[in-house]
Amino acid sequence: MTRFKLIVEFDGRPFMGWQRQTHGPSVQQAIEEAVTIVTGESQAVHAAGRTDAGVHATAMAAHVEIEKPITPFRLMEALNARMRPNPVAILACEVVPEDWHARFSCIGRRYIYRIAERRAPLVLEAGKAWRIAPPLDADAMHEAAQRLVGLHDFTTFRSVHCQSDSPVKTLDRLDVRRVAGGIEVEAAARSFLHHQVRSMVGCLALVGQGKWSANDVSAALDAKDRAELGLNAPPDGLYFVEAVYPD
Amino acid sequence: MTRFKLIVEFDGRPFMGWQRQTHGPSVQQAIEEAVTIVTGESQAVHAAGRTDAGVHATAMAAHVEIEKPITPFRLMEALNARMRPNPVAILACEVVPEDWHARFSCIGRRYIYRIAERRAPLVLEAGKAWRIAPPLDADAMHEAAQRLVGLHDFTTFRSVHCQSDSPVKTLDRLDVRRVAGGIEVEAAARSFLHHQVRSMVGCLALVGQGKWSANDVSAALDAKDRAELGLNAPPDGLYFVEAVYPD
Numbered sequence: 001m002t003r004f005k006l007i008v009e010f011d012g013r014p015f016m017g018w019q020r021q022t023h024g025p026s027v028q029q030a031i032e033e034a035v036t037i038v039t040g041e042s043q044a045v046h047a048a049g050r051t052d053a054g055v056h057a058t059a060m061a062a063h064v065e066i067e068k069p070i071t072p073f074r075l076m077e078a079l080n081a082r083m084r085p086n087p088v089a090i091l092a093c094e095v096v097p098e099d100w101h102a103r104f105s106c107i108g109r110r111y112i113y114r115i116a117e118r119r120a121p122l123v124l125e126a127g128k129a130w131r132i133a134p135p136l137d138a139d140a141m142h143e144a145a146q147r148l149v150g151l152h153d154f155t156t157f158r159s160v161h162c163q164s165d166s167p168v169k170t171l172d173r174l175d176v177r178r179v180a181g182g183i184e185v186e187a188a189a190r191s192f193l194h195h196q197v198r199s200m201v202g203c204l205a206l207v208g209q210g211k212w213s214a215n216d217v218s219a220a221l222d223a224k225d226r227a228e229l230g231l232n233a234p235p236d237g238l239y240f241v242e243a244v245y246p247d
Numbered sequence: 248m249t250r251f252k253l254i255v256e257f258d259g260r261p262f263m264g265w266q267r268q269t270h271g272p273s274v275q276q277a278i279e280e281a282v283t284i285v286t287g288e289s290q291a292v293h294a295a296g297r298t299d300a301g302v303h304a305t306a307m308a309a310h311v312e313i314e315k316p317i318t319p320f321r322l323m324e325a326l327n328a329r330m331r332p333n334p335v336a337i338l339a340c341e342v343v344p345e346d347w348h349a350r351f352s353c354i355g356r357r358y359i360y361r362i363a364e365r366r367a368p369l370v371l372e373a374g375k376a377w378r379i380a381p382p383l384d385a386d387a388m389h390e391a392a393q394r395l396v397g398l399h400d401f402t403t404f405r406s407v408h409c410q411s412d413s414p415v416k417t418l419d420r421l422d423v424r425r426v427a428g429g430i431e432v433e434a435a436a437r438s439f440l441h442h443q444v445r446s447m448v449g450c451l452a453l454v455g456q457g458k459w460s461a462n463d464v465s466a467a468l469d470a471k472d473r474a475e476l477g478l479n480a481p482p483d484g485l486y487f488v489e490a491v492y493p494d
Contacts, residue, residue, distance in 0.1 A: 009370045056371060089367040120327050120336040123256045124303060128371070174314050 001066045004072060005096045005242070006031075006045070006079075008060040011087035013127045013233065018051045018060070027051075029166050030086040031079070038078040039068045044148035048106045048243035052195070054235030056128070059091065061243035063102040100245075108172070108187045108244030109144070113201045113223075114237040115208075117182040129182065130201075130237035136208035142176035144207040145185070148200055148221060150175050154193055155224040157203075162194035169193060176204060183208070197238060202231035248312045251319060252343045253278075253292075253326075255307040259482065260332035260374045265298045265307070274298075277333040278309070285325040286315045295353045295490035299442070301482030305359075306338065308490035310349040310363070312449070320429040329472035337382050347492075355419070355491030357435045361447045361484040364429040374430065377448075383455035385430050389423035391454040391461035392432070395447055395468060401440055404450075409441035414471070416440060423451060430455070444485060449478035 008031065016024040020032075031045045048061040066075065076093035099105075116122055116129040117136050131211065139155060148157075148171055155167040173188040183203065188195050206212035212230055220228045255278065257319065257425065263271040267279075278292045295308040323340035347351075363369055395396040395404075395418055402414040420435040432451065434444045440470050448466060453459035459477055467475045 009367070009374070010265040011370050058371065077366075083368070087370045087373065091367050093364070118338070119324075120256070120338050121330070123258050123306065123334045123336040124375070126258070126334065 001067055001098070002069075003063055003096050003098055003100060004075060004099045005094050005102065006062045006064065006076075006090050007092040008047075008057060008062055009089045010055045010060070011093050011127075012051060012055050012056045014087065015053060017053045018047050018049070025086075027057075027060075027086075027088055027094065030083065030088050031064075031090075034082040035064055037082045038075070039066050039070070040065070041067055044142070046102045048102045049109055049192075051238075051240055052198075052235050055238045055240070056129070057240040059242055060240050061102050061106065061245075062097060064098065102243070105245050106191075106243045107246060108188060108190055108242075109192060109240070110186065110242035110244070111192070111197045112239045112241050113185040113187070113233065115183040115185070115199060115201075115205065116180075128238050130234050132205055132206075132209070135138055136183055136205070137210065138176055138178045138208065140210075140214070141183065141185075141204045143207045144212070144217045145174040145176050145200070145204055146219045147214055152221055153224050154196055154221070156220050156226060156228050157195040157196050157199035157201075158226065159195035160226060162192075164193050167193060171198070174200065180225050191223065195232060198233040198235065199229055201233040203229065203238070205233065206230045248314055248345070249316075250310055250312050250343050250345050250347060251322060251343050252339075252349065253309045253323075253337050254313065254339040255294075255304060255309055256309070256336045256338050257304050258374075259298060259301045259303040261334065262300060264299065264300045264302065265294050265296070272333075274304075274307075274333075274335055277330065277335050278311075278337075281326045281329040281447055282311055282313070284329045285322070286313050286317070287473055288314055293349045294301075296439075296487055298485075298487055299445075299482050301374070302485045302487070303391045304487040306434060306489055307487050308349050308353065310347065312330040341379075349490070352492050353438075354493060355435060355437055355489075356439060356487070357489040357491070358434065358439070359445045359486045360432040360434070360444060360480065360490050361426075361486070362430040362432070362448075374483050377452075377481050379452055381455070382455065383430055383452070385423055385425045385455065387461070388430065388432075388451045388455045391459070391464045392421040392423050392447070394461055399468055400471050401443055401468070403467050403473060403475050404443050404446035405473065406442035406446075407473060410447045411438075411440050414440060416421065416443070421447065442457045442479060445480040445482065446476055448480040448484070450476065452480060453477045
């Protein structure tokens with residue numbers, strides 16, 4: 001058995017999310033089925049993070065074990081050739097040690113959330129960003145975001161379906177910046193709670209619109225109550241962009 | 248009658264191109280039908296440029312005359328509300344003089360062509376860029392591009408279906424630069440021949456791959472013969488990004 005690390009890009013729109021579901025297609029299933037076509041083997045594919053329906057990835061890390069002798073390059077090319085029509089691509093593939101695990105070895109995760117600031121419906125970016133009518137105050141959003149950085153009980157920013165043992169997490173970075181056409185929010189942490197990034201972005205959007213202040217964000221955090229969440233941002237704008245591993 | 252200038256974004260994939268066709272959907276038809284729904288009028292919509300099937304626009308300029316009294320803001324909002332499911336959006340709308348013409352008043356046109364430099368099939372950018380496997384030499388492409396700038400007979404870089412009176416055009420700018428994930432080619436001129444940008448980009452890609460030299464580009468230009476074209480780039484990567492008007 002050889003263990004391969006995969007870097008995976010996917011368009012989340014047609015999927016129920018990363019994880020295999022009985023009620024619809026998933027990214028995991030798409031890759032596992034391609035693995036079966038290529039190798040004849042039924043192997044589980046494990047990812048650094050389990051994204052929700054409609055959430056995208058530019059570089060999700062995953063791993064799979066294969067019995068058949070095959071080089072990383074050939075495996076990557078063969079999987080990509082068999083992936084259609086699923087919007088999933090393997091961008092990189094390498095052999096990793098048998099104790100390397102995409103999820104459990106991961107020491108950092110990074111997401112980007114894209115907001116398109118415009119009145120008109122999204123066309124070229126349909127399903128790929130959250131459209132909010134201008135004006136948005138990016139500086140106020142960034143300032144309010146800093147209230148969330150650090151070690152906190154993120155109960156307010158956690159889905160009721162979250163399976164994490166504890167709502168206490170350390171948020172390493174939450175940066176808001178202007179980019180062409182809108183605003184980009186970058187979030188980095190060792191790990192995130194279910195819906196945490198979308199929940200934080202939803203509240204920051206309220207700040208950008210002038211409906212909430214930075215103090216309202218602090219109050220929502222301090223409440224440790226999901227009912228105090230201002231707004232949960234849609235999945236469209238969310239991208240898993242990096243999984244960090246030791247060395 | 249009031250004449251309105253429209254700035255239009257569209258995803259070119261489902262369309263036969265800008266211009267109305269009997270054999271399939273067009274951007275022009277999509278907008279004209281929305282105008283009819285909103286105003287009850289059958290009005291022709293004129294654009295600065297007639298893009299091909301699969302070619303996109305971030306900011307095509309167009310105009311339409313409306314009899315019904317309506318403000319530019321209301322017209323824009325109403326057209327956007329009636330455009331679905333067509334991937335077309337009106338980004339801006341203003342009243343212009345009766346002698347202002349999106350095509351004939353236009354004194355400059357600008358296109359961007361996006362090349363994704365990677366082996367894996369495109370997923371998040373499927374249909375939105377031309378995928379070419381690395382490595383591409385962007386500096387060599389830019390240098391070769393300068394052979395095409397200026398006043399030339401562009402017969403080699405012109406579709407056999409081109410309806411322009413003359414193949415002689417002045418190319419103001421053809422810049423090749425590295426961007427995240429690949430290469431961007433920017434072309435600016437008063438006007439372009441049919442397929443001119445795609446034909447130029449196709450040959451520059453050959454230069455980037457090391458298959459052609461800058462001298463080969465010059466030789467193709469000097470030949471004034473469509474058969475000497477190295478390669479016509481696919482429509483996927485092409486975006487109409489600006490129409491320039493006096494003052």
